[in-house]
Amino acid sequence: MSGQGNGASVPGTSAQAPQPPVVMLPDGRLQQPAKLGAVVSDALRRWYLETEKEALRGDVKAQALLGQMLIEGYGCEADPAKGREWAEKARRRGYRMDGRDGGRTMATATKHGSEFILQTTNQSLATRLWRYALGDTLFYPPGIGQAEQVGPYTGSTGPCLVRFRDSQLTTAQLNSWILSGCSSSAAIVRVYWLGGSPGTATSREDLLTQLAAAGAPPGPVRLQVFPRRHEAALVDALPAGWQLQPVGPEWVLNVLQLSGVEGEAGAAGQPAAAPPERQRQAAAAADPQQPAEQQQQQQPAFLWSLQRADDLYNYSPDRTKRIPDQLCKAAAKLEEALLAAGLAATQGVAIDLGAAPGGWTHVLARHAQHVIAVDPAAMDPRALASGRVTHLACKAEDAVERIQELAGDSGVGLLVADVNRHPVTLPDMLRPLLPLLHPGAPIIFTLKFYGFGFTREAQWRGELAAALGEDFERVQLVWLLANTRHELTCMAVKRAAPAAGGAAAAAAEEPETAAAAAQ
Ligand SMILES: C[S@@+](CC[C@H](N)C(=O)[O-])C[C@H]1O[C@@H](n2cnc3c(N)ncnc32)[C@H](O)[C@@H]1O
Incomplete structure (x- = not known):
């Protein structure tokens, strides 16, 4: 055989x-x-x-x-x-x-898994991708690996790279995940696959020596260099025999200089200066779990890896940043939040507070049998076209009774809000509607921050959790790729109902165990 x-x-x-x-x-x-x-x-x-x-x-x-x-x-x-x-x-x-x-x-x-590095259009998006990996959402597919931001960076400047180690994804799986998300496909410009054990070189000369020793691959190669400003010089210096072909290559040579990079706009090859004190504070505020002082890890000067070009990720700069037939840019926020919440369909009614002109409502109409859109402002007729949307043209505070009537027995399976409210005042608007939600139903709402509000994220999270009360769990603040720089998105889930009979029944059946559990 x-x-x-x-x-x-x-x-x-x-x-x-x-x-x-x-x-x-x-x-x-x-x-x-x-x-x-x-x-x-x-x-x-x-x-x-x-x-x-x-x-x-x-x-x-x-x-x-x-x-x-x-x-x-x-x-x-x-x-x-x-x-x-x-x-x-x-x-x-x-x-x-x-x-x-x-x-x-x-x-x-x-x-062991593979490594890859994602490059985003700006540093704040790299920070958001990294934060997602620390949180408890379903944004990433299982097996994505451990994420690490590549530094040095502040909240807004840096190399725009997130490195994933020990990933179990294939190139095809990663590409299909990036392309399936409107926000991720707009944010990620390059994928550098490093395979199981990338080559490491201490200098440019060392890199060229290693490439010469490795020999040219048996087919045309596309060069992906980070920072890109070094690409032309590397093309000139490549050992003989490397056949370069940017379009339709069989191989990809990824070369990244990770130590001392200041981002694409920085000075060529110069180590980044230590960030000034204000930048340091901004970085610590944006990434509270990774102080700026610890970011500059010792890295080899160059990482390189030669990979097959099958499933090469191609970013298209003219790719529409909007989802198909999207009414407005805001819709991308809800699309992404639903993905992160793992919500494909809603049981019962969905409520959209601050709905006009209707971007979120339009998205919700694909996820729920009935959407109640609340906003004193006019809705775009396309948002109402499905026939499954009821528009209440009033403030959310005045709509509670009408929502109760409309939700009826089917109850509320999802509550979303995208009004321009500060986290301190938003819970007051939501509170009367919270009892209508099914156990297990998610709430998703945008928080708007001005001035230094954003830097007190941990404080807001605690206050929101307290305002939502015992009935809600998994309260988290996510910085969606689609959020502005002054927004965060709060996601929480209503706790499942206690088992029939509750604590009293348990105490009657097994008094000692229940009493011990209560202590
Ligand atoms: C950012 S827009 C919402 C955009 C919307 N999510 C979309 O996708 O088209 C904010 C909306 O909140 C509405 N709004 C502000 N205060 C409100 C309140 N108390 N009750 C209901 N809507 C309110 C405004 O009229 C405005 O249309």
Whole structure:
């Protein structure tokens, strides 16, 4: 039988007839011990094929492992010459075997995730992407990895980069996530894939030496350099044989200079000066969990990685920043907030306070059976066109009774508000409507900050949680990509109803346990 990868012939591969399950008898013996070897061979074979796939995609760690597997015939028919080629390829790209176990790393090798770096159109968007990773939302797909802002940065200046380590996403999964979000596709201009273990170079000369040693890939290459101002110089200095082709390449060479970058507008190659005291304070305020003093970590001067160009992310500068048939820019906020809340559909009625001209209402009409839009101002007729929207042309404070009547038995499944209110006064407007919400129903509202208000974020979060009361949980302030610089979005969820009978019933059944729990 022929294997798929290198034509190797291996007994017990997945292409053979399915193996019966491995059954252990009561005395500990295997029912069919002869078949266990085949099961193990199958697992090894699949590991080999997966490693080969990653190696062909350009993952240097997988290339080193593939070399070892071929040399030893691990999961494949031994082919030492081919194995040495792969091992040498990985070594030339800067990969070092760790030397334990005589340099054989297979026994200790585990499948680590990949790294990638997202570049945004401005530093504040990079901060927001990083903050999302710290919060408790469903904004990112599972397995995105651990996020870290690349510094030095302040609230508004910096390299505009967020680095994700140990990601389990494939390039295709990451691209489809970016492109599916209106805000993310407008904010993210480049994706630098670094694979499992990017090359590190201490200087430009070291980088060029490593690239020369690695050799040109077998196909045209697109160069993605950060900061971009170094791109032209690197094009001129690349070793012979590298065939550059920005459009339709087969490979992408990512090169990033991460230490001492001041952002695209900074001086070429000069280390960034320590930010002045005011900038330092602004950075600490924007990122309270990562003081500015700790941002300048020791990094190698250059990170580089050669990757296959399949699924290369392409930012289109003329891509519409609006969602299809969007009524106004504000709609992007609700689209993003619903994504972060993981809300695809609303049970019952949705209430939109401060609804005019109707961008949010228009979005909600796709998520709920009935939307009650409250605003004294006129609504855009397109927002009412679905026939599932009732416009109450009055202030929210005067609409409570009418909303109660309209919601009726179906209750309220979602409450959103986008009025120009400060966090101190907004809860007063929401409070009379909160009892109408179903248990588990989310509330989403925009907070407007002026002056230094934004820097007291932790204080506002506490005050909002107190104002919403015990009935609400998971109160968080999210800085949506679609928010302005003076807005945050508050999201919270109404607690699920206590189990039937509640604490009293529990106390009657198990008095000691309930009393202990209450203490
Ligand atoms: C930023 S706009 C809302 C934009 C809207 N979310 C959209 O997507 O089209 C703020 C709206 O809040 C309304 N507003 C202000 N105070 C209000 C109140 N007390 N009750 C209801 N609406 C109010 C204003 O009339 C204004 O139309």
